[in-house]
Amino acid sequence: MGYIIVMKPLDRENKNQSTITFGVEVRDCSMVEDVSDQCGNYPLKWNSTDNANVRIDVLDADDNPPQFVSDVIRVGMRRNTEPNKEILQLKGKVTDKDLPQNGINKWVFQMVSLNMTGDINNLLSNKKWEKGCNSAICVTGNGTVVNNMWYTQDMSGIFNLNVLVRDGAGNSSAYIQIFLIADSQVLKMTFLGDRTTVALTKDTILR
Numbered sequence: 454m455g456y457i458i459v460m461k462p463l464d465r466e467n468k469n470q471s472t473i474t475f476g477v478e479v480r481d482c483s484m485v486e487d488v489s490d491q492c493g494n495y496p497l498k499w500n501s502t503d504n505a506n507v508r509i510d511v512l513d514a515d516d517n518p519p520q521f522v523s524d525v526i527r528v529g530m531r532r533n534t535e536p537n538k539e540i541l542q543l544k545g546k547v548t549d550k551d552l553p554q555n556g557i558n559k560w561v562f563q564m565v566s567l568n569m570t571g572d573i574n575n576l577l578s579n580k581k582w583e584k585g586c587n588s589a590i591c592v593t594g595n596g597t598v599v600n601n602m603w604y605t606q607d608m609s610g611i612f613n614l615n616v617l618v619r620d621g622a623g624n625s626s627a628y629i630q631i632f633l634i635a636d637s638q639v640l641k642m643t644f645l646g647d648r649t650t651v652a653l654t655k656d657t658i659l660r
């Protein structure tokens with residue numbers, strides 16, 4: 454009858470199944486003049502055949518959940534960072550085997566929990582949040598991590614976020630640490646080598 458029937462489940466993400474090609478032949482068996490064993494019990498009219506190639510592109514389904522590439526993501530934030538300033542974009546930290554229409558375009562991010570360690574923890578009770586989410590750090594649905602506070606020079610500490618990303622196939626989560634750092638950093642450098650080498654290295658760096 455010419456139907457093409459799927460005999461087992463297909464998965465676009467399976468490299469061998471994303472495109473399927475095969476050849477088909479059609480044979481004329483329409484009139485009682487000759488009988489061919491190739492037509493079964495059907496009589497053969499013109500004994501004519503034709504051929505064609507069939508290509509089937511397997512369409513994508515949202516069957517793979519987004520996955521963070523790392524369970525822990527660490528980033529620094531300077532103390533002079535203004536409210537509403539982007540700290541991190543999470544879309545670049547997530548993968549999904551599906552095509553964009555079932556992957557990155559469907560992802561929804563959500564902050565599940567937030568706690569702070571260090572001096573900034575004392576600010577929790579004051580709730581000096583700026584506009585935005587009701588929190589010191591906000592995570593938008595499209596994965597942008599945004600600062601939502603003003604900081605003073607004596608503040609220090611770490612923001613610990615638990616963030617979830619989901620689409621129609623499922624979800625995954627990651628632990629994000631945002632380190633509140635000073636505007637300028639002091640760095641200790643140790644030069645190893647003989648006196649001449651050390652002097653030359655030092656001159657090169659300080660030049």
Ligand SMILES: [Ca+2]
Pocket residue numbers: 465466513514515516517550551552555
């Ligand atoms: Ca898929």
Ligand SMILES: [Ca+2]
Pocket residue numbers: 515516517518519549550551555556620621622
């Ligand atoms: Ca997906």
